[in-house]
Amino acid sequence: MSTETHPTDSKPDPRRSTGELIRLEQVTKRFGDHTVLDHLDFSVDAGKHVTLIGPSGSGKTTILRLLMTLLKPDEGTITVDGERLFPAPEKQVREIRKKIGMVFQQFNLFPNMTVLRNITEAPVTVLGMSKDEAEERARELLELVGLTEHVDKHPAQLSGGQQQRVAIARALAMRPQVLLLDEVTSALDPELVAGVLDVLRDIARSTDITMLCVTHEMNFARDISDQVLMFDSGRVIEAGPPEKIFSEPEHDRTREFLSAVL
Numbered sequence: 317m318s319t320e321t322h323p324t325d326s327k328p329d330p331r332r333s334t335g336e337l338i339r340l341e342q343v344t345k346r347f348g349d350h351t352v353l354d355h356l357d358f359s360v361d362a363g364k365h366v367t368l369i370g371p372s373g374s375g376k377t378t379i380l381r382l383l384m385t386l387l388k389p390d391e392g393t394i395t396v397d398g399e400r401l402f403p404a405p406e407k408q409v410r411e412i413r414k415k416i417g418m419v420f421q422q423f424n425l426f427p428n429m430t431v432l433r434n435i436t437e438a439p440v441t442v443l444g445m446s447k448d449e450a451e452e453r454a455r456e457l458l459e460l461v462g463l464t465e466h467v468d469k470h471p472a473q474l475s476g477g478q479q480q481r482v483a484i485a486r487a488l489a490m491r492p493q494v495l496l497l498d499e500v501t502s503a504l505d506p507e508l509v510a511g512v513l514d515v516l517r518d519i520a521r522s523t524d525i526t527m528l529c530v531t532h533e534m535n536f537a538r539d540i541s542d543q544v545l546m547f548d549s550g551r552v553i554e555a556g557p558p559e560k561i562f563s564e565p566e567h568d569r570t571r572e573f574l575s576a577v578l
């Protein structure tokens with residue numbers, strides 16, 4: 317795990333864990349008679365950046381949605397920071413959820429709130445942070461994502477790339493231990509993709525946050541990942557550092573997938 321701290325942190329966060337942070341054991345998820353995840357096992361260590369790749373429909377987004385508790389598995393256990401996320405009592409789930417932030421393909425900003433309020437709302441209402449502290453942190457995060465001058469605008473006044481950068485700042489404002497990124501550039505015009513990926517590269521480099529990322533941007537995956545997991549039919553069929561997966565894949569399905577997308 318990186319010992320570097322976030323540029324907006326004055327000191328290392330003592331809540332940060334080391335060692336294994338996320339564990340899925342024998343997780344199965346079905347939609348009707350379609351088994352999307354099939355006795356899936358994998359774990360992510362604290363501070364690592366893990367990218368999920370694989371064909372459309374292989375279950376990558378479903379994993380992020382399970383971690384966000386937007387879905388429940390049919391079988392198996394999910395553990396975050398040593399505590400059960402599933403199965404678990406509702407109160408425990410709420411506490412664990414505070415450790416997890418997510419950025420979606422569609423930015424999902426609150427349209428009637430300013431950029432600043434979009435970022436401060438959850439820290440104030442969910443974490444009980446004072447308004448002043450939340451605003452100070454929001455301004456630091458807006459600097460990190462390069463949007464300082466847009467603080468008083470509403471989402472509709474921003475480009476898609478700018479909105480997505482606000483969504484990233486909003487997720488970070490909750491000081492999550494884990495950031496889930498679900499194809500965050502897929503809905504953007506091509507010329508806006510690089511700006512968002514640069515912000516994420518910067519965050520990956522300069523913070524100790526754990527990232528679990530679904531992306532079709534293979535160069536980005538190569539740049540930020542400590543580990544790449546190749547999915548097929550609801551299972552991890554190959555895992556390893558990006559230089560290994562992208563240059564010397566062992567599995568035929570990985571080779572086929574990469575030759576189609578690279």
Ligand SMILES: Nc1ncnc2c1ncn2[C@@H]1O[C@H](COP(=O)(O)OP(=O)(O)OP(=O)(O)O)[C@@H](O)[C@H]1O
Binds near residue numbers: 347
């Ligand atoms: N709520 C749902 N109800 C029914 N089927 C669903 C639901 N959510 C996902 N699925 C199905 O589960 C399968 C896996 O979906 P998922 O979005 O996890 O795949 P993915 O690997 O992220 O694909 P992509 O790269 O296209 O986003 C797909 O066949 C999808 O149609």
